[in-house]
Amino acid sequence: MLNYFLKRLVGLIPTLLIVAVLVFLFVHMLPGDPARLAAGQDADQATVEIMRKELGLDRPLPEQFVTFFTNVIQGEFGTSIRSRRPVATEIAERFKPTLYLTLTSMVWAVIFGMAIGITSAVFRNKWPDRLGMTIAVSGISFPAFALGMLLMQIFSVQLGWLPTVGADTWKHYILPSLTLGAGVAAVMARFTRASFVEVIQEDFVRTARAKGLKEKTVIIKHCLRNALIPVVTMMGLQFGFLLGGSIVVEAVFNWPGLGRLLVDAVTMRDYPVIQTLVLLFSLEFILINLIVDLLYGYINPTIRYK
Structure with a gap:
């Protein structure tokens, strides 16, 4: 596994070089x-x-x-054209709010998404399955910016329960994390259901049931681990998406994070900030995919790295 890890790290160099060339050309083509x-x-x-x-x-x-x-x-990484401050300082100040927002969104999205997916698979073609998949399709179909404005209208404007601007307290994270994690929870639910439906039909599951094991034991002990590999893959991709793709949500809630910083940088044609942020987002995706690949060996010990 160590050799595999080192080879993947070396493979980062040409990938990041290609990304650097593309983003450099892209920002210089901006009007x-x-x-x-x-x-x-x-x-x-x-x-x-x-x-x-x-x-x-x-x-x-x-x-x-x-x-x-x-x-x-x-x-x-140069100096920001907009603020005349070092780019590293600008990103460091904005990274923590985005990271915390991403982690908060990911935690609840994974918990609820997997719970809905497993329930739908166990009660396939019954009312819990139909209800869960209806919720999942709604979560995927509803645009993030529209959901964010709807939540703000209900819980901030009409009820006055939650704030809409800033990242000072835990209450500030509720609406943005719900908005950001809704689509991920929906994807996780559908992906988990599909994976579990496939595993539940395997021979070893029928054998476990024939031995008289409780259904809860069959689902958790025998099905969960075997169904987790594709789910973990999707989980890693979604985490990378949340960390680098929260631009719309941060713009709606005026969140002081990297997404908002990128919007401001594009508006002001701040080349150093744009280039550094895109490289950072690319590096995050690559490292997350590497971590997901390494987790395969932990989830399924029969996997060997070459």
Whole structure:
């Protein structure tokens, strides 16, 4: 497993290089002039040119990319055009609220999603199954921004129970986490149901029941572990999605996280922040997939890494 882990880590380098090239080209194709935005709309052309030179935007694109990638390798991510602060500082301040929001959303989404999925599989084609899958389809179909505004209207505006802006107390996490985790819970429910339905039909499950084991023991001890591998795969992908894809929810709730920072950076054409955030999100997905692959061996000891 150690050799497999090291090989996967080495494989990060070409992947991140490709991502760096693509995001660098993408941000430079965005309309708008970062130098003009940084200097101000009322600045004259001479001031804009001075700002462009200060930002290094007057150099050829290949030279800008080499400088950017060299600095990233050295752990230097540049200075934000918008705030004139180090990019690492900007991201560090915003990372914790996004991480806590993601973990909160993931915990309840996994618990409720798996519970609904297992219940639907056990009572397949009966009313609990139909009810659970109806809830799951509704969760997938309802847009996150619409759900967020609906929750704010009910629990903040009409009832006045929960706040809508900020991340100071545990109450601030309730509405954003419900909004962010609804789609994940729905996906987990459907995926868990499909995995359990397949496992329940296996011969070893029929044998366990024929031995007179209780249904609860059959489901938890025999079905759960064998059904977990595809579920864990989906869980890892969904966690990466939540961590890097909470942009809409953070914009709706004005959440002080990475998603909101990325929206502001794109608006201001803040190249260093955009490039660093996209690289960070890509690295998160790669590392999460690696962790999921390593968990396979723990869930099913018969799996061997080559």
